Amino acid sequence: MKVTFLGCGDGFSVLQGHNSAILxxxxxxxxIDFPESNHYALHQMNMTLNQIEHIFITHLHEDHMNGLQKLALFHRVYPGRTKPKLIVPxxxxxxxxxxLRHGLELTTRGKLTFEDYFDIECVDSEFIVEGVKFELVRTLHVPxxxxxxxxxxxxxYFSGDTRFDESYIRRIADEVQTIYYECHMQDDQLPSHTSLAELLTLPETIQEKLVLMHYVDDYLEPNLRxxxxxxxxxxxxxPVWRNRVSQ
Ligand SMILES: [Zn+2]
Ligand SMILES: [Zn+2]
Structure with missing residues (x-):
């Protein structure tokens, strides 16, 4: 399985796209998630929006789903190999x-539904794509x-947006090779996100598995990075974006 970050910026990122990975x-x-910034990142990978076959949405903050309307319209105009499958908790x-509906429901060919655009699967605790199982983990983001x-x-393990969930990290660490975890890198601690200081309280054996995402653009700069x-x-x-920016 190849994991590529289409973006790993936080909700206010300008330079690296919002947080999303393609597997x-x-x-x-x-x-995993589909911010609008994915369009440019996919272009960097010589991919088009109609090549996206499955999308999982972690939550409804706009930096995680504000590219779905464009993706839906693109697939209608330029159909891909399959109708995109939208996997929604x-x-x-x-x-x-x-x-989404304000931009998708009314069309020149009549009124369309959510299902006209996507093959939708509502999932509870897990789902399977091409024989690979994905398990949902409820996060501690906003009450x-x-x-x-x-x-x-x-x-x-891909954390999604969450406060520091130490007990879950410790429980899952032995079962996965990599832990992609969100991290608010600035000094001001946010009540809905995880700080670097919190992640650095974990044992070194777990820290070695940690790849931070959803971080501020400042850490693209070589003098910090x-x-x-x-x-x-x-x-x-x-992020795919960064490779482009640094060229
Ligand atoms: Zn976010
Ligand atoms: Zn969020």
Missing amino acids: AFNGTNLA IGLKEDLWQC DMLSYGLVCKPFF EPFHAKMKVRLAE
Whole structure:
């Protein structure tokens, strides 16, 4: 399984795209979240929006789903190999359609539904794509908001947006090779996100598996990034965008 970060910026990122990864495996692909910035990142990979075959949405903050309307319209105009499959945690489907429908429902060919654009699968605790199992993990992001991460053993745990969930990290660490974890790198601690200081309380054996994502653009700069990598066991995810920006 190949994991590529289409973006690993936080909600206010300008230079690296918002947080999203695309997984390539068994002849298909799965995007975790779909911000609008993915369009440019896919272009960097010589891919088009109609090549996205599966999308999992972790939660409804706009930096995680504001590219879905464009993707839906692109697939209608330029159909891909398959209708895109949208995998949505139970409880989010109607709210997601309310976010999207204002631009999708009325068309020159009549009124369309959510299902006209996507093959939708509502999932509870797990789902399977081309024989690979993904397990949902409820996150600690915003109280009462439905939000999820994903585990795909033995490959990875992808935290989604969350506060520091130490007990879950410790429970899953032995079962996966890599832990992609969100990290608010600035000094001001946010109540809905995880700080670097919290992640650095984990044992070194776990820190060695940590790849940080959803971080501030400042850490694209070599004067911050290189010293960080020189002294830390944790790594920063590499966005496709950054490769382009640094050329
Ligand atoms: Zn976010
Ligand atoms: Zn969020």
